[in-house]
Amino acid sequence: MPSLTPEERTALQDAVTRLLADRSAEADVRRTMETEAGYDPVLWTQLAEMGVTGLIVDEAYGGAGAGPLELEAVMEAAGAALLCGPLLGSGVLAAEFLQRLDDADAKTRLLPGIAAGATIAAAALTGESGAWTPEGVAVTADGDALSGAASYVIHGQSADVLLVLARTPDGLGAFEVDSGAAGVTIHALPTFDHTLRLARIAFDAAPGRRLTGDAWAAAEAALRLALVGLAGEQAGGARRCLDFTVDYAKNRYQFGRAIGSFQAVKHMAADLLLETESAISAARNAAAKLAAAAPDADAAVSLAAFACADAYVKTTADAVQMHGGIAFTWAHPAHLYLRRARADAQLFGVSAAHRERFLTALGA
Amino acid sequence: MADANTANDALRDEVRAWLADNWKGLPKPKPGPGGAGWTVSAEHKAWLAKVVAAGWAVPRWPAEWHGRGLPDAQARIVEREFAAVGAPGTGQDRTNLWANTLLACGTEALKAKLVGPLLRQEVGMCLLYSEPGAGSDLAGIRTRAEKVGDHFVVTGQKVWTSGAATADYGMLIARTDWDVPKHAGISFFFLPMKQPGVEVRPLRQITDENHFNEVFITDAVVPAENLLKNLGEGWGVLQTALAYERSVMGEGARGARSGAPESKTEEPLIALAREAGRLGDPLLRQDLAQVIAYKRLNALNTARAKADLAQGSSSPVMSLGKLAMSRILHEEARVRTAILGAGSLLEGPEHPRAEDANFLTLNAYFTSIGGGTDQIQRNIIGERVLGLPKEPEVDRDIPFRQVKSSR
Numbered sequence: 001m002p003s004l005t006p007e008e009r010t011a012l013q014d015a016v017t018r019l020l021a022d023r024s025a026e027a028d029v030r031r032t033m034e035t036e037a038g039y040d041p042v043l044w045t046q047l048a049e050m051g052v053t054g055l056i057v058d059e060a061y062g063g064a065g066a067g068p069l070e071l072e073a074v075m076e077a078a079g080a081a082l083l084c085g086p087l088l089g090s091g092v093l094a095a096e097f098l099q100r101l102d103d104a105d106a107k108t109r110l111l112p113g114i115a116a117g118a119t120i121a122a123a124a125l126t127g128e129s130g131a132w133t134p135e136g137v138a139v140t141a142d143g144d145a146l147s148g149a150a151s152y153v154i155h156g157q158s159a160d161v162l163l164v165l166a167r168t169p170d171g172l173g174a175f176e177v178d179s180g181a182a183g184v185t186i187h188a189l190p191t192f193d194h195t196l197r198l199a200r201i202a203f204d205a206a207p208g209r210r211l212t213g214d215a216w217a218a219a220e221a222a223l224r225l226a227l228v229g230l231a232g233e234q235a236g237g238a239r240r241c242l243d244f245t246v247d248y249a250k251n252r253y254q255f256g257r258a259i260g261s262f263q264a265v266k267h268m269a270a271d272l273l274l275e276t277e278s279a280i281s282a283a284r285n286a287a288a289k290l291a292a293a294a295p296d297a298d299a300a301v302s303l304a305a306f307a308c309a310d311a312y313v314k315t316t317a318d319a320v321q322m323h324g325g326i327a328f329t330w331a332h333p334a335h336l337y338l339r340r341a342r343a344d345a346q347l348f349g350v351s352a353a354h355r356e357r358f359l360t361a362l363g364a
Numbered sequence: 365m366a367d368a369n370t371a372n373d374a375l376r377d378e379v380r381a382w383l384a385d386n387w388k389g390l391p392k393p394k395p396g397p398g399g400a401g402w403t404v405s406a407e408h409k410a411w412l413a414k415v416v417a418a419g420w421a422v423p424r425w426p427a428e429w430h431g432r433g434l435p436d437a438q439a440r441i442v443e444r445e446f447a448a449v450g451a452p453g454t455g456q457d458r459t460n461l462w463a464n465t466l467l468a469c470g471t472e473a474l475k476a477k478l479v480g481p482l483l484r485q486e487v488g489m490c491l492l493y494s495e496p497g498a499g500s501d502l503a504g505i506r507t508r509a510e511k512v513g514d515h516f517v518v519t520g521q522k523v524w525t526s527g528a529a530t531a532d533y534g535m536l537i538a539r540t541d542w543d544v545p546k547h548a549g550i551s552f553f554f555l556p557m558k559q560p561g562v563e564v565r566p567l568r569q570i571t572d573e574n575h576f577n578e579v580f581i582t583d584a585v586v587p588a589e590n591l592l593k594n595l596g597e598g599w600g601v602l603q604t605a606l607a608y609e610r611s612v613m614g615e616g617a618r619g620a621r622s623g624a625p626e627s628k629t630e631e632p633l634i635a636l637a638r639e640a641g642r643l644g645d646p647l648l649r650q651d652l653a654q655v656i657a658y659k660r661l662n663a664l665n666t667a668r669a670k671a672d673l674a675q676g677s678s679s680p681v682m683s684l685g686k687l688a689m690s691r692i693l694h695e696e697a698r699v700r701t702a703i704l705g706a707g708s709l710l711e712g713p714e715h716p717r718a719e720d721a722n723f724l725t726l727n728a729y730f731t732s733i734g735g736g737t738d739q740i741q742r743n744i745i746g747e748r749v750l751g752l753p754k755e756p757e758v759d760r761d762i763p764f765r766q767v768k769s770s771r
Binding site: 246249250257258260261262263265266267269270271273274277278280281282284285303306307352355356358359362363364 | 630637638653654657660662667751753754
């Protein structure tokens with residue numbers, strides 16, 4: 001699937017949108033978010049059959065070999081439908097982390113399974129600080145024995161294999177750890193966003209296998225790609241949320257007229273259109289720059305990271321306000337989007353940190 | 365296909381040869397007196413006359429109106445060749461607001477008299493739309509025009525008119541029927557400006573500049589042939605004119621006015637913070653990043669809208685540009701002021717950075733009020749892009765005579 005034409009990319013996005021309309025409707029999302037695993041195995045298999053779970057995995061390892069542009073397009077659809085599952089954690093973050101290392105043996109053993117959706121991998125890149133920086137790593141390796149803790153590990157509780165960043169005497173190292181190994185304790189964290197699964201993983205002299213390659217460079221590359229995917233999810237989610245909010249404003253009558261005719265509501269909607277369209281532009285631009293390996297790709301990714309995070313939070317928060325009382329109920333979907341937006345705004349770094357990175361990338 | 369390519373190549377060669385023979389460059393334009401408007405030099409007018417005579421000014425128009433009857437794709441070839449050598453004057457069939465409006469809606473007599481001179485910029489023009497009592501609600505105008513014999517007599521007051529002092533004609537909307545609803549009683553005229561009943565007074569802006577005028581009209585006379593379309597059809601003509609105006613309004617926001625040099629190699633805001641020794645301030649850095657982000661996001665939105673347009677689908681993003689620009693300008697002004705701190709208390713040529721920050725602070729309203737306030741723009745986006753219903757309008761269907769106005 002490498003370098004799809006824009007038309008093919010749109011077709012892929014449409015196909016995912018159709019599948020999710022069928023399988024990740026609001027009722028499906030609500031049912032799935034109550035399950036322990038937090039994803040629907042049937043839908044996961046269907047996504048695998050479409051090549052989505054292995055979208056960015058090299059063709060040599062059984063993936064689709066697609067890039068940031070295709071990922072962003074798919075994630076817009078996923079975000080719009082509040083897709084629950086380890087797509088971003090396993091199929092993007094962990095897969096790209098492994099892919100960016102030099103360990104041919106591990107890639108050959110693990111990537112085909114990850115691409116096929118049969119293996120769930122989780123990248124354990126940060127500790128309790130949730131900083132997603134080298135300083136945030138709180139696991140230490142003594143030889144191949146890992147001790148310490150990783151946290152905010154996406155779908156860590158479902159993972160078959162853990163890819164762990166750990167401090168070693170010669171800098172950060174990447175380790176493959178069997179999730180069932182002795183000394184590994186996986187604790188599912190209760191999450192504010194019920195459609196998300198996070199785990200804290202404690203290591204007590206757990207046996208790891210060191211993977212060759214520059215661990216932090218690989219982690220950075222994986223985070224960069226995951227941020228592009230996340231930006232797509234945020235842009236797609238924001239746009240969907242605005243759409244149903246505008247629809248409500250057209251159909252909800254008070255004082256004998258649609259509330260969307262009141263300028264107090266209409267102006268909020270207009271402002272949100274600017275936010276959501278800017279988010280879409282930012283996400284797609286980041287994907288394009290990363291796909292082209294442009295010199296300003298870092299700036300573009302950082303820009304998308306905070307622009308999309310902030311736009312998604314603002315859109316979903318205002319959406320609740322614009323709906324009024326109905327959106328204060330559990331039964332209304334607006335809070336599901338607000339929860340997702342607030343979660344996405346914390347994953348892989350906060351907006352303030354991305355703004356700082358953006359400015360640094362501009363030479364300031 | 366081969367034939368079209370051959371025709372395009374032939375046209376390109378013809379334009380190139382013509383430019384090679386005729387284009388010798390032009391002196392740089394100078395600001396008009398008092399910084400108001402730009403004067404058209406004699407050399408510029410002579411060049412335009414050549415372009416018009418050769419049919420390149422309006423290549424899409426028929427030959428009887430100085431054109432060549434070319435399809436859009438070929439007219440673009442002409443425009444590209446002119447742009448390649450930096451020669452002005454072509455593409456006026458897209459960009460000349462006055463000539464386009466006149467050609468679309470004018471009487472044969474008026475077209476014969478003015479289309480050529482408008483293309484050659486031999487006549488000066490201004491817009492007589494807004495009134496002190498009709499800003500956002502432009503259809504609420506109260507300047508009146510009455511038919512007397514073979515002409516109209518006009519009385520009223522117009523405002524925000526640039527170029528009024530030098531204009532030969534003003535495109536005027538005036539009320540000709542007070543007993544029908546507001547949009548239906550408006551007519552559109554070319555008002556001769558150089559007559560005793562037209563008095564132009566410069567308007568001092570909050571920036572202490574005079575870019576606009578007030579125009580007081582007292583029993584001014586307009587020949588009947590200067591009426592565009594029919595009586596009462598002025599609102600429709602205005603929409604045509606506004607569409608041309610919007611199509612040529614670029615990203616035309618003005619930046620600094622002090623003339624103090626700004627960095628070309630990095631973002632001016634970053635350079636300004638660096639110069640002020642504030643680049644290490646983490647709070648300021650957040651603001652810098654956010655304002656630069658607003659600018660970049662707007663540029664990305666515009667690029668995406670153009671790409672959509674090129675593919676034949678219209679984009680909602682285009683209508684967001686003005687609102688985005690308002691925020692950019694106000695926020696940039698705020699951050700520039702924050703960088704300077706107490707320095708922004710000062711003004712004048714010895715304090716160019718303060719001059720720029722303070723000017724930008726006030727001139728940002730040019731964008732957030734002019735050409736439709738941000739609030740009106742949000743209505744337009746809400747209604748035309750998102751499809752939200754309009755507010756009930758108390759004045760829409762009643763005779764204008766009964767519409768309430770400010771005291």
